Ligand SMILES: Cc1cc2nc3c(=O)[nH]c(=O)nc-3n(C[C@H](O)[C@H](O)[C@H](O)COP(=O)(O)OP(=O)(O)OC[C@H]3O[C@@H](n4cnc5c(N)ncnc54)[C@H](O)[C@@H]3O)c2cc1C
Ligand code: SF4
């Protein structure tokens with residue numbers, strides 16, 4: 001025998017749906033149908049009514065379906081997740097992946113093909129006085145759908161983790177930031193003829209906020225624009241390192257950021273699909289720091305170019321900027337970042353591409369009080385923590401050795417701690433001494449053995465001979 | 477040629493021994509297992525069936541790890557040990573010689589000899605084979621009976637429950653696991669079992685398992701016949717000594733070892749679930765069937781084999797488990813029945829299943845142990861307090877230092893202290909104040 005043989009499952013082990021679940025899924029299905037109708041132009045007659053009905057059906061249907069969590073006793077509930085077609089890279093998962101990826105491609109490059117859908121944003125567009133052409137309108141449509149997904153799937157999170165106050169507060173926070181700072185506030189600004197500005201996005205994630213073009217655009221829009229430039233600069237240079245020092249990168253990545261917000265809500269059912277292998281980690285480090293270098297170099301070149309009025313670099317810096325915007329801003333962050341949720345997990349962009357995550361990660365690794373503490377010997381190496389880490393961190397590798405987890409990529413979502421059946425993991429901020437190893441008393445090399453004279457060591461003290469020998473293929 | 481250490485069994489005991497021997501030496505290391513090609517976490521078997529994880533996820537090390545660390549793996553069954561020639565004979569492959577042999581053959585399901593135990597549809601739940609056997613039948617099971625109210629029984633009940641299979645859970649005791657859990661804890665778990673729609677039958681013993689070829693039901697000691705098409709027997713596990721029974725290696729319940737984990741045959745050691753200590757040692761029972769103790773055996777034997785004779789000592793006892801959605805942690809000694817001269821302080825949340833208990837000496841108030849349900853405590857702090865023999869008022873005063881609940885979880889310390897002070901107005905205890913925000917930020 002060489003493993004757990006899933007082919008022995010003669011029929012699908014995921015259970016049939018209850019009556020209520022069917023009702024919920026039925027309503028969601030109607031909502032999807034209504035979107036399909038909109039795609040074919042049905043919404044032209046009355047976009048507002050069509051919009052309300054479509055999203056109403058989707059929202060109410062989802063809410064009815066999510067009652068399944070509420071009706072079962074509170075606790076970790078991942079039953080059947082790795083058997084289900086939609087969450088285990090089955091046919092449904094692939095269909096979903098293709099639809100999401102395709103949707104992004106059409107939205108970015110051929111919005112006219114989905115003009116019927118984009119019309120659903122007409123009421124908001126008219127209200128705030130946004131550009132009426134499909135190329136402008138699509139961004140309002142995108143913001144609408146994105147925010148809707150965060151809110152609806154945020155409600156699912158609240159039901160699913162209702163026993164866990166860390167998850168509840170964190171979910172409320174990301175939903176609040178997406179709804180308020182990622183949707184309402186920017187369009188209110190537009191309504192009052194101010195620049196559409198996202199106060200919770202900073203360079204280098206929102207790279208153009210510190211590019212000459214962005215700075216000029218903002219500072220030319222009256223006093224508030226100057227404040228926005230100032231705000232962006234202060235957040236990038238001063239607030240970010242300070243907050244990360246005290247709380248780790250989680251203050252941003254899993255509490256504030258909009259990309260993180262989508263990952264933590266809509267992406268939750270897919271978090272276990274992230275690759276945990278050492279190879280994936282290697283690729284991750286190469287990619288994310290390359291993107292960081294790319295954005296830093298591009299930003300530097302743009303400023304040199306702008307200072308010398310193109311004398312030194314000519315059109316080169318513009319080429320860099322265009323390529324960055326296309327390759328990273330659109331393809332990576334959007335198409336791949338969200339389109340691949342059902343295939344590679346919810347944090348593909350955050351893990352492999354986001355330059356903001358790269359900077360925060362460096363700060364978190366070297367200048368932060370944040371760590372995940374491992375609770376002594378209680379780990380049973382079950383693997384729940386690693387499986388459900390959306391960032392693909394092999395949490396168990398550390399936990400089973402009694403070692404704290406200090407990793408640049410950890411976004412502090414807290415799910416590893418939530419799913420651990422033995423209470424081994426705690427996210428916390430604290431003194432930086434002994435941040436890595438945790439209490440010596442319970443470290444892997446702590447030896448709860450009596451000693452004879454030839455092997456003298458104090459109780460609870462690691463013998464030095466073990467400390468000197470590198471621990472196997474230590475990947476930390 | 478360097479010494480060849482051969483380990484039979486790739487469970488946590490054998491694998492920990494191998495890893496530490498590799499850390500400490502350049503010996504040639506071979507691990508043998510018939511069960512699976514690579515080490516997996518046995519306590520995680522349930523999560524495979526419940527659909528939380530895949531086979532890849534329950535393997536603590538990537539498959540390439542072993543070669544990288546020069547640990548040879550053999551996926552075969554050892555049929556015979558020739559201690560004279562220091563040679564192992566296999567079912568399939570050629571014999572293998574060893575210089576040092578470590579037995580880490582684990583444990584197996586205990587069966588009692590009930591009539592009908594051999595019927596199709598009756599099984600235990602210990603090995604990967606058991607799990608695959610269960611998986612094969614799962615789609616057809618209409619009703620299941622689980623016999624035996626222990627840690628594995630409750631896991632099996634939960635596993636079946638996640639596949640929408642109605643479960644009757646036969647428990648001999650008056651309350652679930654009350655040979656280990658004090659009454660309040662046991663009651664909370666009873667409630668959790670029932671909240672998951674498990675048909676919990678306390679004080680119910682099995683008389684006979686009914687059926688001709690395949691199982692058809694269970695008759696209990698009350699004469700009731702419960703129809704079912706699956707019976708899980710989880711009345712305990714017992715050291716697996718099949719391999720050494722007919723060898724010169726001495727056994728009792730398990731393979732007999734001394735404090736250095738040596739058997740009576742030179743260069744043969746036994747660790748993990750399969751061993752039994754010849755004498756009571758410091759803090760340990762003679763047979764311990766736990767993940768943690770198996771791991772500690774592995775570390776200790778590695779040091780002994782690498783030239784640093786190391787006596788095994790279990791240290792301050794700890795354990796944990798999860799009963800449906802109730803997490804249990806224990807540190808030190810908290811027996812089910814309060815011993816003479818020991819008092820207990822127990823606090824229960826009124827709204828959610830949550831409990832913390834401390835046992836202490838009546839005479840000098842020294843704290844002896846902690847039990848918690850759905851409250852996580854810091855292992856190192858509890859262990860330190862127990863080793864330093866701290867009195868109850870000290871522990872209560874500093875209780876926040878032991879809090880390991882995730883951030884923002886509701887605290888319980890104030891409520892516990894309030895209750896204690898109500899009950900003991902003559903010696904009130906004040907909780908050490910929480911550090912201020914500034915102190916916390918810059919500690
Ligand atoms: C369902 C379940 C849940 C558990 N949950 C917990 C828990 O939550 N906490 C806890 O502390 N403990 C738990 N335990 C107990 C824990 O898993 C064991 O204590 C631990 O796995 C023992 O490890 P080991 O290395 O001694 O043996 P094992 O893991 O049993 O490994 C022994 C290996 O040796 C192999 N072997 C035996 N004979 C031969 C032979 N002749 N030839 C080749 N190979 C052979 C076996 O096939 C097996 O793979 C649980 C056990 C079970 C069954
Ligand atoms: S290590 Fe834990 S907290 Fe960090 S990202 Fe992974 S699951 Fe989230």
Ligand code: SF4
Pocket residue numbers: 378379380381382383384385386395396399400419420421422423424425
């Ligand atoms: S830390 Fe918890 S979840 Fe992770 S392997 Fe250990 S016991 Fe399992």
